[in-house]
Amino acid sequence: MADIPPIQLTDQSPLTGDQYRQMFAAGTHYVEQHVEEINALNVFPVPDGDTGINMLLTLRAANESKELPPVGSGTVAEVSTGLSRGALLGARGNSGVIFSQFMKGIAEGLASAETCDGADIVAALTCAAAAGYQAVGTPVEGTMLTVMRGAAEGVASMTGCTTADVLTAALSAASAALVYTPEQLPILKEAGVVDAGGQGVVAFLAGALAFVTGVDVPLEIMTPLGGVAGGNVSHAFLEHTEEDMYGFCTQFVVIGEGLDVDAVREQVGAMAGSTVVIGDDRTVRVHAHAENPGPLLSLGVSLGSVDQINIQNMDLQHQQFMALHGYTQDEQTALAVVVVSPGDGLTRVFHDQGAAQVVGGGQTMNPSAAELLSAIQRANATHTFVLPNNPNIVLAAHQAAELADSDVTVIASRNIPQGIAALLAFNPDLNAEGNADSMRSAITDIRSGEVTTAVRSTTLDGMAVAEGQAIALLDGSLAAAAATANEALIAMLDVAELEDGSLVTLYRGAGDFEELAAEAAGAITARYAGVEVEVIDGGQPHYTYLVSIE
Amino acid sequence: MAVKIVTDSTSDLPEDIAEKLGVTVVPLSVFFGEQAYKDGVEITREQFFARLTSGKEVHPRTSQPSVEDFVAVYKELTGQGHEIVSVHVSDKMSGTMNSARLAQAELPDAKITLVDTGLAALALGLVVKFTAEAAAAGKSFDEVVAAAKEASGKTRCYFVPATLEFLQKGGRIGKAGAIVGGLLSIKPILAVIDGEVHSFTKVRTASKAVAKLREIASEDGPYAEVGIIHEGQSESAAALLAHLESLSDKPVVSGQIGAVVGVHTGPGAIGIVLRKA
Numbered sequence: 001m002a003d004i005p006p007i008q009l010t011d012q013s014p015l016t017g018d019q020y021r022q023m024f025a026a027g028t029h030y031v032e033q034h035v036e037e038i039n040a041l042n043v044f045p046v047p048d049g050d051t052g053i054n055m056l057l058t059l060r061a062a063n064e065s066k067e068l069p070p071v072g073s074g075t076v077a078e079v080s081t082g083l084s085r086g087a088l089l090g091a092r093g094n095s096g097v098i099f100s101q102f103m104k105g106i107a108e109g110l111a112s113a114e115t116c117d118g119a120d121i122v123a124a125l126t127c128a129a130a131a132g133y134q135a136v137g138t139p140v141e142g143t144m145l146t147v148m149r150g151a152a153e154g155v156a157s158m159t160g161c162t163t164a165d166v167l168t169a170a171l172s173a174a175s176a177a178l179v180y181t182p183e184q185l186p187i188l189k190e191a192g193v194v195d196a197g198g199q200g201v202v203a204f205l206a207g208a209l210a211f212v213t214g215v216d217v218p219l220e221i222m223t224p225l226g227g228v229a230g231g232n233v234s235h236a237f238l239e240h241t242e243e244d245m246y247g248f249c250t251q252f253v254v255i256g257e258g259l260d261v262d263a264v265r266e267q268v269g270a271m272a273g274s275t276v277v278i279g280d281d282r283t284v285r286v287h288a289h290a291e292n293p294g295p296l297l298s299l300g301v302s303l304g305s306v307d308q309i310n311i312q313n314m315d316l317q318h319q320q321f322m323a324l325h326g327y328t329q330d331e332q333t334a335l336a337v338v339v340v341s342p343g344d345g346l347t348r349v350f351h352d353q354g355a356a357q358v359v360g361g362g363q364t365m366n367p368s369a370a371e372l373l374s375a376i377q378r379a380n381a382t383h384t385f386v387l388p389n390n391p392n393i394v395l396a397a398h399q400a401a402e403l404a405d406s407d408v409t410v411i412a413s414r415n416i417p418q419g420i421a422a423l424l425a426f427n428p429d430l431n432a433e434g435n436a437d438s439m440r441s442a443i444t445d446i447r448s449g450e451v452t453t454a455v456r457s458t459t460l461d462g463m464a465v466a467e468g469q470a471i472a473l474l475d476g477s478l479a480a481a482a483a484t485a486n487e488a489l490i491a492m493l494d495v496a497e498l499e500d501g502s503l504v505t506l507y508r509g510a511g512d513f514e515e516l517a518a519e520a521a522g523a524i525t526a527r528y529a530g531v532e533v534e535v536i537d538g539g540q541p542h543y544t545y546l547v548s549i550e
Numbered sequence: 551m552a553v554k555i556v557t558d559s560t561s562d563l564p565e566d567i568a569e570k571l572g573v574t575v576v577p578l579s580v581f582f583g584e585q586a587y588k589d590g591v592e593i594t595r596e597q598f599f600a601r602l603t604s605g606k607e608v609h610p611r612t613s614q615p616s617v618e619d620f621v622a623v624y625k626e627l628t629g630q631g632h633e634i635v636s637v638h639v640s641d642k643m644s645g646t647m648n649s650a651r652l653a654q655a656e657l658p659d660a661k662i663t664l665v666d667t668g669l670a671a672l673a674l675g676l677v678v679k680f681t682a683e684a685a686a687a688g689k690s691f692d693e694v695v696a697a698a699k700e701a702s703g704k705t706r707c708y709f710v711p712a713t714l715e716f717l718q719k720g721g722r723i724g725k726a727g728a729i730v731g732g733l734l735s736i737k738p739i740l741a742v743i744d745g746e747v748h749s750f751t752k753v754r755t756a757s758k759a760v761a762k763l764r765e766i767a768s769e770d771g772p773y774a775e776v777g778i779i780h781e782g783q784s785e786s787a788a789a790l791l792a793h794l795e796s797l798s799d800k801p802v803v804s805g806q807i808g809a810v811v812g813v814h815t816g817p818g819a820i821g822i823v824l825r826k827a
Contacts (some may be wrong), residue, residue, distance in 0.1 A: 345733070348733060349733050349734055352733055352734065353734070353736075353752070420734070421754075424736060424751065424752035424753060424754070425751050425752070425753075426751075427749065427750055427751055429743065429748055429750075438751060445758075501755060501756075501757045502755075503754050503755045505734070505754070532755070534734070534735060536733050536734065537733075548754075550753075550754050550755060550758060
């Protein structure tokens with residue numbers, strides 16, 4: 001995507017299929033250039049689902065769709081259908097899923113288009129907005145849906161205009177809708193951000209406009225309150241692709257001066273698969289799947305100082321899975337459960353409790369619809385339940401369910417404790433309906449906490465949080481901020497008002513937290529009479545503790 | 551001449567009910583090492599659990615009644631001119647039915663029908679009670695047999711052992727075997743289905759497990775009769791019993807776990823039995 005052919009549209013004739021494809025690539029390129037800023041627009045100062053990454057990976061999947069006609073051929077209808085199919089399968093994160101639905105709408109709007117003129121763009125945007133609203137169960141205003149609808153409404157009355165005119169109007173209307181999102185969603189206002197997905201839509205439209213006019217379109221991106229330090233790349237990210245789920249998933253950040261991102265991308269690409277290399281001349285984030293992570297790290301060290309190293313052995317996870325399940329995949333079962341797990345320890349817990357397939361992913365690593373679909377297929381059951389265990393994976397799970405040939409029910413677990421509770425409630429002897437009921441009911445019975453480190457300073461739920469402080473969330477709301485993880489944990493449990501007989505399970509994160517967790521367990525039993533504590537090695541990144549309270 | 555009901559000691563039927571309905575209970579045996587004790591005859595449930603939890607004993611075993619035990623009971627009853635409906639523990643869990651079958655073959659002239667309830671513990675107990683009540687009400691032999699079979703199919707049993715250790719050691723874990731082990735401590739709620747122990751659902755704490763039993767009981771009332779399975783005296787058992795009171799017109803049958811069932815459930819188990827009309 002880095003190299004957009006500098007095609008200048010010298011006349012205002014309609015776009016050919018090929019040009020339409022290039023316009024789409026240009027939109028993708030703009031999202032890629034602004035991916036860090038879009039990521040930074042998260043509401044909670046926690047390592048959250050990276051909207052920018054998710055959108056970019058979804059757009060890339062569209063550009064690389066296997067269903068596209070060969071380059072240099074194809075009508076606009078064929079190209080947009082091919083793009084849409086790629087996005088549908090490659091969608092990850094809620095923003096990616098919604099964007100893939102926009103593209104489905106666009107393909108419908110362009111279903112009979114040989115070429116694409118201004119009127120076609122109007123039709124495409126109108127269908128895109130409608131498809132987006134349809135795809136989401138309860139549409140929320142102040143999100144990328146609103147921004148896309150803004151774009152559609154901004155061009156609805158235009159007739160006889162060129163693609164450039166229509167895209168100019170669309171970008172301007174979308175930007176206006178974006179700026180207004182904090183007025184519609186109070187949580188955005190409190191965090192001082194605009195909607196990240198909406199920002200992605202605006203970036204994409206800007207790229208498309210830049211292509212048809214041949215003029216660079218400047219894009220201003222609002223930064224959240226408290227600012228995002230340019231060089232402080234706060235969270236790692238992860239993505240898996242089906243073709244190479246083996247080897248080591250290796251992620252790190254290089255901090256240096258005068259870094260050449262394109263050169264680094266090329267070098268990393270030559271050494272590993274599934275590479276994502278982004279950043280600027282001072283900070284470069286690297287994600288890759290390699291047989292050996294050593295050479296990648298050596299490359300990083302040769303470029304600057306390396307930070308935020310996260311290496312996961314995907315072979316091991318695969319072997320553990322195969323060992324546990326004894327290659328019994330040929331035998332079709334009636335019911336199975338597919339879960340998403342962010343860490344090795346949690347993966348073992350899920351296997352112990354009978355999950356048929358575990359897909360790696362979580363907070364900052366949202367699996368794509370295609371990965372979830374593939375897990376559903378491997379589960380080989382007549383009816384499969386999917387536990388996404390993250391709000392930002394729920395839509396991708398629904399998308400996978402739509403694409404699957406077998407029956408699939410998504411149990412919308414929003415975090416790990418809910419996912420474990422739902423899995424415990426699963427009974428393969430019961431029918432699908434009964435299981436859906438009891439799994440859903442198990443989710444409502446449990447309270448969930450998270451302890452992590454604030455990645456920026458902000459004020460949230462009336463609480464001031466400083467970057468680097470330990471913060472604790474209870475059922476998705478900020479409950480405590482403190483100097484240490486254990487202090488934040490205890491303060492959060494105070495808010496939870498533990499009852500006699502409660503069980504607190506601490507899933508400790510990847511890192512050297514064994515002693516810390518033992519101390520926390522001691523502190524909890526000393527503080528709350530009649531409360532039991534269990535510590536499990538969860539192995540999840542970013543979160544010192546995931547906590548279930550029941 | 552009357553229709554008499556015979557069962558085995560896994561029924562955990564309270565003694566007063568068995569006596570009042572004239573039910574003959576053939577005891578299984580519990581072994582501590584080489585020493586055998588007839589369930590409820592040579593060892594009381596209190597003595598048994600005291601020894602089980604003393605920490606000094608190897609894990610006890612159980613053994614089905616001998617063919618002679620059944621022959622003796624059947625001979626005595628038929629000698630008095632009675633007909634016998636012999637109602638028993640699931641033959642997937644115990645060899646008791648085999649002994650009874652062989653005893654029946656020894657007495658070709660006696661009128662004896664055996665019923666495999668596919669159940670155990672007080673679930674079997676409630677089927678026995680219903681069958682004996684039918685006999686006491688003067689129903690015909692065939693009607694009594696039909697009552698036993700019908701009640702077997704309409705009685706459900708859910709229980710929560712304090713630990714899975716005993717079911718596992720005793721080999722009675724059935725289809726629930728897969729839930730043993732793992733990193734999380736869990737409280738499984740087990741059900742007796744098709745004569746075997748199955749995992750019904752799993753929760754994390756004892757109080758949630760009891761709440762789940764209440765929920766299961768309330769899902770599908772009212773019932774012809776309900777029972778509570780428990781060991782020792784506990785607040786949660788008392789509270790569960792109070793809840794069950796509302797689910798049937800008949801008083802709740804409170805069945806303490808006896809020695810043979812106790813070998814497999816271990817101490818501290820709690821459960822419910824639900825019999826639909």
